[in-house]
Amino acid sequence: MISNEKEQKLIAIYFYICDLYDEELCFLCQRNSNNFRPEFTDQELMTIYLFAGYEQRYFQINEIHSFTKDYLLNWFPKLSSYQTFSYRLNLLVSAFQALANKLIGSFKPENCSNLLALVDSMPIITCAGKDRTGKVATELTAKGFCSTKNLYYYGCKIHTLASVRQGTIPFPESIIITPAEDNDLTVFKQAWGDNILSKVIFGDKIYSDKEYFNDNKRKTQDIEMLTPVKGIKDQADEIKQRNKVFNNLFSEAVSKVRQPIEAFFNWLMKKLKFKER
Numbered sequence: 349m350i351s352n353e354k355e356q357k358l359i360a361i362y363f364y365i366c367d368l369y370d371e372e373l374c375f376l377c378q379r380n381s382n383n384f385r386p387e388f389t390d391q392e393l394m395t396i397y398l399f400a401g402y403e404q405r406y407f408q409i410n411e412i413h414s415f416t417k418d419y420l421l422n423w424f425p426k427l428s429s430y431q432t433f434s435y436r437l438n439l440l441v442s443a444f445q446a447l448a449n450k451l452i453g454s455f456k457p458e459n460c461s462n463l464l465a466l467v468d469s470m471p472i473i474t475c476a477g478k479d480r481t482g483k484v485a486t487e488l489t490a491k492g493f494c495s496t497k498n499l500y501y502y503g504c505k506i507h508t509l510a511s512v513r514q515g516t517i518p519f520p521e522s523i524i525i526t527p528a529e530d531n532d533l534t535v536f537k538q539a540w541g542d543n544i545l546s547k548v549i550f551g552d553k554i555y556s557d558k559e560y561f562n563d564n565k566r567k568t569q570d571i572e573m574l575t576p577v578k579g580i581k582d583q584a585d586e587i588k589q590r591n592k593v594f595n596n597l598f599s600e601a602v603s604k605v606r607q608p609i610e611a612f613f614n615w616l617m618k619k620l621k622f623k624e625r
Contacts, residue, residue: 350419354403358423361402362395368450369394369443376442386436388426393436394443396424407620409434452520460511460519465544466609467509467551469532472525472622475502492528503528506616507535509549510609517612533557546570550606553578576602 350358365373369391377390400412413430421427428436471494475482482489482502489504505526510518524539532554541560549555549571556575565571576599579588616622 349422357403358395358399358420361399362391365394365398365447366391368447373443373446376446377440386428388424388428390436390440390443392424392426393433394440394447396420397437409437448523452522456511457513457519459513459516461513462511463546463548464512464605465509465521465547465549466512466518466606467507467536467540467549467555468606468609468613469505469507469535470613470616471497471501471503471505471528473499473501473503477501488525488527490527490529492530501528505530505532505535506613507532507539508609508612509536509540509544510612512605512608516608517615518608520612541565542569544569544571548572548574550602551575552606574602574605 369377373390373394396416397412400406400415404415406412406415410430413427413433416424416427427433471492473494474484474489476499480502482491485504489502491500491502492505493500505528507524507526508520509522510520512518522540524535526535532551536551536555537560546569551573553576555573556578557573561571561573565573577595
């Protein structure tokens with residue numbers, strides 16, 4: 349049993365999921381099989397997952413299933429076995445992606461900047477070490493290198509494009525998960541490059557591509573990417589020294605504006621119970 353307050357939240361989540369499912373999520377979950385209308389519905393499955401994470405802070409699938417079996421079985425009497433529960437949850441990836449986009453758009457705070465944005469990625473390490481091979485979620489992970497930690501690792505990355513908010517952590521406009529081997533700049537170009545208009549974006553050095561941004565996106569989409577100054581190969585020492593003060597000040601200013609996205613990643617790690625390695 350759960351409290352009356354939690355019951356009201358469970359009902360609210362269920363109705364919200366059902367409405368959204370009928371409008372658009374159903375098209376991402378269609379089945380071409382005899383079991384296209386299971387007794388334990390997709391709406392119930394998504395409701396359980398969201399409620400257990402939001403209200404109980406359970407993020408492991410076995411914890412979510414055990415909690416449902418012990419405390420919510422009167423609400424979900426057709427609950428499937430753990431194996432089926434886990435399998436079907438993985439089939440709903442596209443539906444959860446669409447749901448996340450809907451939620452991000454619906455709950456965007458009023459203090460989000462329409463002009464300034466931040467972009468960065470955070471490594472999710474499943475196995476550390478240059479010569480080691482990961483065995484967790486192999487369909488989503490790959491070998492990569494984190495320059496910040498000076499670490500070779502096996503895992504994935506969370507890429508985030510976020511709106512600047514004065515005095516607090518930024519609000520994520522879009523979040524993408526890719527294998528660790530994917531280049532941050534390439535992900536930006538493929539995922540967001542053609543969909544952003546009139547933005548000044550602050551990123552780290554890996555997003556530095558003057559030809560792409562200054563000669564292309566600034567003219568066609570009014571996008572400006574500001575990054576710490578990246579050293580130019582074979583540049584004369586005289587020019588380096590002459591520009592050193594300006595480059596250092598500019599790099600420090602960009603890094604200061606970017607700092608809140610690190611706070612966002614730290615907050616995300618705590619909420620999702622990721623372990624720092």
